[in-house]
Amino acid sequence: MIDRIPSGFHPFVLPFLAGMIFVLSYCVYGIIKILVQLPGEDRRRFYLSLVTPKTVLKNIRDIFCDCLFHVKLWKRNRLLGYMHSSIAFGWFMLIVLGHVEVILFLPHRIRLFYYPIFFNYFVAETDSTIQGSLLFFLMDFFLLVVLSGIVLAMVKRVRSRLFGMRRTARPSLTNQIGLYCLWAIFPLRLLAESFTAHISGGSFLTVPANWVFRQFLGNDLNMLPTWWAYSIVLGVFMVVLPFSRYMHIPAEMMLIPMRNAGLKIRNARKGFARVQVYSCPNCGVCIDACPMSVNKANIKDCTVYLTRQLRRGNERRITEISDKCLLCGKCQAVCQVGVDGPGIRILNRAERNYALKPDYSSIDGTAIGRASAGGRVAYYGGCMTQLVPSIGRSVTSLLEKAGIDYRWIDRDGGICCGRPMWTAGRLKEAEEIVRKNEELIRATGAVTLVVSCPICYRMFRESYHLPDIEVVHYVPYIQALIAEGKLQVEHDDICYAYHDPCELGRGCQLYEEPRQLLSQVVRLSEAEKNRAESVCCGGSLGSLSLSFAQRENMTRAALENLYHSKADAIATACPLCQATFSRYADRPVRDIAEIVDLHAKANKQNKQAI
Amino acid sequence: MMDFGFKLSKSATIDLDRAGTERYEKLCALSPDARTCMACGSCSATCTAASFSGMSVRKVILGLQRGQDVRPLLSACMLCGKCTLVCPRGINTRRLILNLSKSYD
Numbered sequence: 001m002i003d004r005i006p007s008g009f010h011p012f013v014l015p016f017l018a019g020m021i022f023v024l025s026y027c028v029y030g031i032i033k034i035l036v037q038l039p040g041e042d043r044r045r046f047y048l049s050l051v052t053p054k055t056v057l058k059n060i061r062d063i064f065c066d067c068l069f070h071v072k073l074w075k076r077n078r079l080l081g082y083m084h085s086s087i088a089f090g091w092f093m094l095i096v097l098g099h100v101e102v103i104l105f106l107p108h109r110i111r112l113f114y115y116p117i118f119f120n121y122f123v124a125e126t127d128s129t130i131q132g133s134l135l136f137f138l139m140d141f142f143l144l145v146v147l148s149g150i151v152l153a154m155v156k157r158v159r160s161r162l163f164g165m166r167r168t169a170r171p172s173l174t175n176q177i178g179l180y181c182l183w184a185i186f187p188l189r190l191l192a193e194s195f196t197a198h199i200s201g202g203s204f205l206t207v208p209a210n211w212v213f214r215q216f217l218g219n220d221l222n223m224l225p226t227w228w229a230y231s232i233v234l235g236v237f238m239v240v241l242p243f244s245r246y247m248h249i250p251a252e253m254m255l256i257p258m259r260n261a262g263l264k265i266r267n268a269r270k271g272f273a274r275v276q277v278y279s280c281p282n283c284g285v286c287i288d289a290c291p292m293s294v295n296k297a298n299i300k301d302c303t304v305y306l307t308r309q310l311r312r313g314n315e316r317r318i319t320e321i322s323d324k325c326l327l328c329g330k331c332q333a334v335c336q337v338g339v340d341g342p343g344i345r346i347l348n349r350a351e352r353n354y355a356l357k358p359d360y361s362s363i364d365g366t367a368i369g370r371a372s373a374g375g376r377v378a379y380y381g382g383c384m385t386q387l388v389p390s391i392g393r394s395v396t397s398l399l400e401k402a403g404i405d406y407r408w409i410d411r412d413g414g415i416c417c418g419r420p421m422w423t424a425g426r427l428k429e430a431e432e433i434v435r436k437n438e439e440l441i442r443a444t445g446a447v448t449l450v451v452s453c454p455i456c457y458r459m460f461r462e463s464y465h466l467p468d469i470e471v472v473h474y475v476p477y478i479q480a481l482i483a484e485g486k487l488q489v490e491h492d493d494i495c496y497a498y499h500d501p502c503e504l505g506r507g508c509q510l511y512e513e514p515r516q517l518l519s520q521v522v523r524l525s526e527a528e529k530n531r532a533e534s535v536c537c538g539g540s541l542g543s544l545s546l547s548f549a550q551r552e553n554m555t556r557a558a559l560e561n562l563y564h565s566k567a568d569a570i571a572t573a574c575p576l577c578q579a580t581f582s583r584y585a586d587r588p589v590r591d592i593a594e595i596v597d598l599h600a601k602a603n604k605q606n607k608q609a610i
Numbered sequence: 611m612m613d614f615g616f617k618l619s620k621s622a623t624i625d626l627d628r629a630g631t632e633r634y635e636k637l638c639a640l641s642p643d644a645r646t647c648m649a650c651g652s653c654s655a656t657c658t659a660a661s662f663s664g665m666s667v668r669k670v671i672l673g674l675q676r677g678q679d680v681r682p683l684l685s686a687c688m689l690c691g692k693c694t695l696v697c698p699r700g701i702n703t704r705r706l707i708l709n710l711s712k713s714y715d
Contacts, residue, residue, distance in 0.1 A: 356710070358685050415688070418688070
């Protein structure tokens with residue numbers, strides 16, 4: 001293998017060089033800007049994680065699995081997974097092998113960073129070795145892999161349903177330019193390499209193509225236009241990259257280490273939030289997932305459009321999209337990048353200023369708490385349980401049957417857990433409510449706090465500081481009571497479909513416990529979409545602007561998903577879900593506590609104890 | 611003074627000719643559903659903050675229509691959303707309260 005062009009340069013590399021220099025400097029500028037925007041504590045934490053071997057290994061693994069192999073997409077749909085990983089991994093391998101070729105054959109040229117990209121133009125094959133043929137074979141093989149991915153991408157544009165996607169995001173202008181450039185890059189590379197294959201050598205793809213082209217385009221001068229075209233398209237792609245969805249390629253490599261470092265979004269527009277926004281690949285998986293998308297008018301309120309508007313700085317739409325969301329968290333659960341749509345929305349809500357601030361100083365948490373002191377176990381129903389009293393009755397009935405010494409600390413009204421205030425973006429006010437409630441709960445003197453509302457439970461887990469008190473949702477608590485033999489349950493043949501409440505499932509990762517508990521007393525069948533992909537009931541307090549009329553379609557769609565299981569009744573573990581479903585359901589909707597209570601009886605020993 | 615078991619209370623007359631309803635109109639512009647309130651009192655019955663500041667959306671709307679200062683009522687609102695869920699008119703009360711809180715500047 002020898003250098004065909006002694007100077008090692010040809011003007012056609014210039015468009016590529018310009019594009020590459022532009023995109024690299026843009027990325028360096030972006031990284032510095034984001035690091036500066038991070039709060040000092042987060043920055044230190046991030047740097048520390050970059051020198052911690054365990055995190056570094058995790059970063060490398062995640063970057064390979066998520067960015068190159070797209071493991072999450074494979075799990076969603078094989079065709080979709082193959083399409084993305086073939087383009088990403090194939091392109092990555094072409095770049096890596098290009099460098100290997102230069103290092104092996106022309107080590108003195110490695111400083112010219114366009115060489116690995118345009119290697120075939122600059123070399124002439126003098127002899128053929130196994131090593132060389134293997135490299136050429138691999139180059140052609142990975143080019144074929146990428147091309148197959150490109151063909152699939154073209155098919156997906158017209159038939160996205162084949163890839164398991166009903167709707168895809170509408171591409172913006174820059175996204176379209178980027179897309180067409182990406183589609184053109186690899187066919188042009190094949191053409192360019194084919195035109196030079198009789199000089200530089202090639203393999204199973206480029207050599208036969210070269211033979212065909214030389215039948216009618218015999219002149220060697222014909223090779224230049226294709227190399228120019230290849231370089232120009234690469235250059236254009238690099239220039240539009242920062243302004244299109246393809247920015248997700250560099251941004252995701254920043255997002256993964258930041259997430260592994262344990263950073264949280266602290267500002268709606270800066271630092272980590274910015275990385276998340278740029279990491280959104282605009283694939284539109286969140287559109288089908290979003291419960292709001294059953295209303296055609298709400299399709300543009302999904303996370304993919306939020307990130308787009310955040311990049312454009314369209315304040316009117318940002319406010320609108322942020323306020324409308326139910327915060328069910330499904331977009332984050334299905335997102336292969338893991339963009340925290342709900343988190344970004346809450347912080348965008350928090351940007352607003354409210355002239356009238358609430359004042360909770362008159363609330364005496366300790367006094368309220370003392371009034372219900374005495375039990376080792378405190379039961380906190382929460383506001384929503386008060387609206388669905390049957391849940392409170394069932395939970396307390398179960399506690400009584402098990403002979404537990406408990407107090408219902410908010411039977412006659414208490415303090416809200418603070419989560420509704422938090423999701424409305426009024427974080428300081430929510431903190432104040434939390435502090436009051438902490439006082440209240442400490443004053444009860446209980447060691448265990450049983451909660452029956454997942455909304456409260458999530459807030460207790462995430463924002464409360466109650467070091468000596470164990471906070472449990474009633475599902476694991478009742479499970480433990482049954483396991484200890486304090487409660488005896490009978491099995492019935494009624495079939496229930498279990499609806500995973502957003503806050504309990506995606507919010508607190510309790511998926512299996514409710515199912516285990518339910519299957520001890522009844523037959524269980526699964527909804528079409530369940531666990532992390534369960535459909536929000538539409539009643540969520542997360543949305544600030546959705547009206548009842550708009551929510552109705554969402555509730556009906558969530559019910560259809562549950563009817564799919566052909567169950568006799570619906571079980572859930574959230575008072576809000578139950579209240580919402582009961583409005584439109586054609587079959588009974590019951591809380592797990594009610595179902596278990598119907599099938600539970602007290603152990604004789606417990607009765608004696610009471 | 612002798613305790614007769616009753617006393618003269620302050621006049622509760624509201625002069626609707628003099629009551630300023632600008633704030634109510636301002637609120638209705640932001641949350642038009644405020645006008646559909648029929649003062650049924652479902653929100654009063656469920657309000658978490660009622661025991662702390664006498665809050666209820668019904669009272670807030672009524673107070674605004676009478677040109678009264680409703681800020682003391684709102685001060686203990688925790689935005690828990692029970693009033694939204696029980697409202698038979700489907701008023702988005704949480705949005706109403708947020709809009710009202712924003713309007714005091």
